[in-house]
Amino acid sequence: MFDIRKKNAFVCDLDGTLFMGPDPIKPAVDFVIENTRSGRFSYYYLTNNTSKCPEEYMKKISGAAIPVTPEQILTPLITLESYIRGKGCRSVYLIASEKVTAHMAAQLADAGVRFEFDPERNELIALTYDKELTYEKLRKACQLWNGRNVPPSPMCPIRPANQTPVDFVATHPDTCCPSEHGPIPDIGGMMRFLETTNGMKPSHVFGKPSPTLLAPVLAKFKPEEIAVVGDRLYTDKAIADNAGVDFVCVLSGETTREDLDRYAGTPPAAVVDTFDEVEAIRG
Ligand SMILES: [Mg+2]
Numbered sequence: 001m002f003d004i005r006k007k008n009a010f011v012c013d014l015d016g017t018l019f020m021g022p023d024p025i026k027p028a029v030d031f032v033i034e035n036t037r038s039g040r041f042s043y044y045y046l047t048n049n050t051s052k053c054p055e056e057y058m059k060k061i062s063g064a065a066i067p068v069t070p071e072q073i074l075t076p077l078i079t080l081e082s083y084i085r086g087k088g089c090r091s092v093y094l095i096a097s098e099k100v101t102a103h104m105a106a107q108l109a110d111a112g113v114r115f116e117f118d119p120e121r122n123e124l125i126a127l128t129y130d131k132e133l134t135y136e137k138l139r140k141a142c143q144l145w146n147g148r149n150v151p152p153s154p155m156c157p158i159r160p161a162n163q164t165p166v167d168f169v170a171t172h173p174d175t176c177c178p179s180e181h182g183p184i185p186d187i188g189g190m191m192r193f194l195e196t197t198n199g200m201k202p203s204h205v206f207g208k209p210s211p212t213l214l215a216p217v218l219a220k221f222k223p224e225e226i227a228v229v230g231d232r233l234y235t236d237k238a239i240a241d242n243a244g245v246d247f248v249c250v251l252s253g254e255t256t257r258e259d260l261d262r263y264a265g266t267p268p269a270a271v272v273d274t275f276d277e278v279e280a281i282r283g
């Protein structure tokens with residue numbers, strides 16, 4: 001049974017939970033501001049969207065008058081950074097916008113990582129939600145994969161000698177991005193494009209619902225002290241379930257009461273119209 005008195009940290013989805021597009025959901029945002037100022041709860045902000053840098057989310061959150069520090073932003077770009085460090089990669093072919101590439105290069109400057117296209121040196125292909133994607137970037141990814149991971153054949157005649165396979169990761173799995181014009185392409189379509197071309201598939205997909213994104217929170221709090229708050233069952237609830245923490249479903253975004261009635265999985269720990277209403281729930 002959900003009990004707010006047992007919680008110390010909330011991991012908040014943004015769109016549909018604290019914001020509706022550019023606009024703050026006022027009661028939810030006021031609740032966060034009040035409890036951030038008093039220090040009653042720690043808040044983290046969760047997004048799968050790797051077309052934006054963490055600084056842009058800080059701007060959006062602080063623009064709603066919520067005090068925020070960089071450590072509170074959880075994006076798969078942080079997971080990608082840890083992955084590159086953990087593997088000791090020095091040469092990465094990163095498919096990302098210019099500003100995201102500059103952000104990653106700055107984050108990993110101390111580790112001597114080069115973000116480049118170099119078939120002789122590249123150890124990793126990393127795909128983000130690249131809104132500056134071009135045919136050329138997709139072609140280069142296939143070229144790297146073909147040269148290292150595909151046995152020589154009439155279709156793929158070129159394979160340099162003594163090359164180890166190149167690793168391939170994607171920052172998140174979203175098949176589409178919601179917009180005021182309906183669903184528009186996200187990273188899922190980009191992955192499908194590559195897979196259709198030559199069978200290349202990522203070894204890891206970070207972001208919701210992978211619990212790796214919650215690692216910084218789980219390092220500081222016990223699972224029972226944490227709740228994920230969000231409006232999507234298949235991403236926000238899934239990451240909470242995968243990390244073994246409570247899920248608070250808000251009805252201020254995508255999920256409706258009818259969706260919950262039809263939902264076959266375990267029910268959310270709490271269901272509220274807007275985030276601030278968790279205040280009243282005491283086991
Ligand atoms: Mg959402």
